Amino acid sequence: MASLKESLAGPGFVILNAIRILNIIALLDIIAACALMLVKISLLSNFFVFEAASHVITAGVSIFLIISELPFCRNYFDHNWPLLGQEAGFITLALVMMILGVSVFGDLNTDATSQESLGPSFWQLILSAGILAMIMSAINLIASFVFADSDIGVTARHVRAYGAVASQKVVKRTASQRVFRLSTERDSLPKYSTESTPRRQSSMPRFPVKITGPMKGEDAASSKYSRETSEVAVPNLAHHPALHPGHV
Template sequence: MGLSRSSLAGPGYVILNIIRVLNIIVFLDTIAASVALIVKINIVNGFFFFEAVFHVIIVGISIFLIVSELPILRGYFDRNWPLFGQDSSFITLSIVMMIMGIAVLGDLNKSTASDTALGLAFWRIVVSAGILAIIMSTVNVLASFIFRDNDGGVTARHVRAYGAVAPSKVLERSSSHKSFQLGLNRQDSLPTYRTHSPISRPLSVRNGTRFPLKISPRTNDSEHHGSVPKSPKETDITVPNLAHHPAMYSTTV
């Protein structure tokens, strides 16, 4: 059934929140059963420590899953534990719950966990924790498939959080995420202004040294080019005699 038929969204909000409360009750029952098994451990040899550690781990996982079911720290789970985040289904939760239920019921196979050894009250707590965990694991799997919409990207967690407006909320979140990614890509594509290194110079300039210029002292030009030519006043120039010019001998007709 898809959420395109909006008639499931409203009842789904109520049903899934009831399942949430039942999940928390199952985890609290599992914590109580694990504590009872820790208290009633029969110390046969030194390996009892590992049995106690196993039950402590079950308690820690139960507390973690209780926090994941509460409407707190959503951003933390989305970033670090996406399988328990807002965009995931209840499949991972169901698998962990199933394993915990089987492990708790498996402890009842020991002689130290019989109803006479544990006491009838503690024995019932252990039995109820295992049975309820297995039942609720199956219920969460069914809820994940019933209240999801693959076409709209809506999961059962979205319906549990937003109800009938889950499709619009998911669309709004996806559009805001895309705009954020677009902004990041646009920022990365903008030109960056860097301080470029100065124009490369010759090695002698970069090292602060220059080729030395050897300037020879000015010598007397007469030593290299001979004597300096004399000025016209100093040369012996004679003015030609105009009487001997051919024009003076021409006859006038």
């Protein structure tokens, strides 16, 4: 199955770019149909503003899809509109074009957009816009599965952009993204350095300790005298004058 899809990558480049042109033609047809219905809108009802707004929104979405189909602003759509980017294929495009086609068909159910009111040529223009949108929706949905290889992450948009070398481009891109992710994760980790970390110093100041030698001679005698005088002896109460009144 993988070899079959690789063999389809070369012809798929031509087929998918032809489908791109048809997508743009179908979207331009929808824009022309919306402009025509906007001009022919009926002003008899008070809700014509909302009908006009629906036509403007439909035309705006078609213009946005045309820009997404052009080979410009790929990075913008990859980052801001990933469902229309290179990694998403044509599934979202097919669903939106189906909704646009159904909306155009629904607008034909009014008296202002009837064949008698618009005329055969204008009515056929609006009818062709709905038919082309629904047909291209089905084609895009089928192409998105036929030319994609989910095993290696190749989408139909990759094949449309790179052709037969789409698988190689995707593998290189995936490898570069992994290297970039690993490098960013490594740079984001905190770094610890023993040289840059200051050592904790004691808050107590350090003073030099001087140890004196043993005292000799007079120093020893004076120290002995000071020790003896420091010890005060309790007097003997037997010799107190209060106890011998005759001697006073």
